[in-house]
Amino acid sequence: MNCRECENIIFEASAAQLVSTEVKNRLEQHLSLCSHCRQLYIVYAEGMEQLSGGRRSEGDDGLYAKIAAQMQATQHEPVNVRKIIRLSTAFSGAAAAVIVGIFIGNQLINPLSESAFYLRSEVSSAVAYASDDLYQEDAFLLSLESYLSETEKVSE
């Protein structure tokens, strides 16, 4: 048996059973000669056997009673007020953070926009003033235009 064959047998065999007696004898013979495979056997095969050591073959007669009691306990579990308070504080904190975030974000997007300086009541009067200004500007331009055309005619 070579090392590759030996490694395969070690890995293929489950923790519970180890192949046929003939193969087992050949394996043991190889392990007695090869320290590399012996180490693998110790680490893998014995480790697997150890892992299987905590397995059970007999049941616990009282397990159903424990499970039934646990199910009853979870059904009648009182409302955990502390948990609710802790969660509600966290939720309200998160909500406040979102609102503050929106406000700050809005301020950053529209920095110092003129509308921010007017109160709602002042907005209508401000619009009226602006339209007056525009009207006056238009009147001034008209008079200037007529003056210029008149002086043009005189010079002709």
Place this chain on the structure above:
Amino acid sequence: MTDTELIQGLIDGDQRAGRFLVDEYQIMVYNTCYSFLHNVHNAEDVTQDVFIEAIKHASRFRAEAKVSTWLYRIAINRSLNYIRNNRKRWFWQEIDEFFDSGKAVNEPMAEIDPVERSEQKNIIARAIDALPKNQRIAFSLNKLEDLSYAEVAEVMELKLPAVESLLHRAKMNLQKKLKAYYEI
């Protein structure tokens, strides 16, 4: 009691069905949990959770599978969730175990053999735990639970060649991971 009668009994809240389920499958469920958790107390806790879930959600059972297959799936999921949720706690537990095993070696009357054996168990357990999820499930079911390839395929809802491939890759990965411990 047939699978159908058992599930109907559980849905109806029949205590006899619950008791039958627990008595019939507790060893299988416990051993499956233990294969993943490598710890008696944790395996006992998760076993109880598995049965509670099975009893509470019996209506979710699909008739095309066997009850044992369904329980295997719940046990695997519960065990893996338990590992994920307790990773931090286990880190400290492992450190405690490390110092405890150190103490045992230093005690004059301590036997060396049990410590060495537990170290072998830890090496192989860590190597299995480090495998990718599906390889780990297939490997544990086949090598520790002694399920056939076909049974592993049924539990994992995979085709047979996929299970063969998973087990082959698991073996290769384990060989690689264990090389550090046995390569001389």
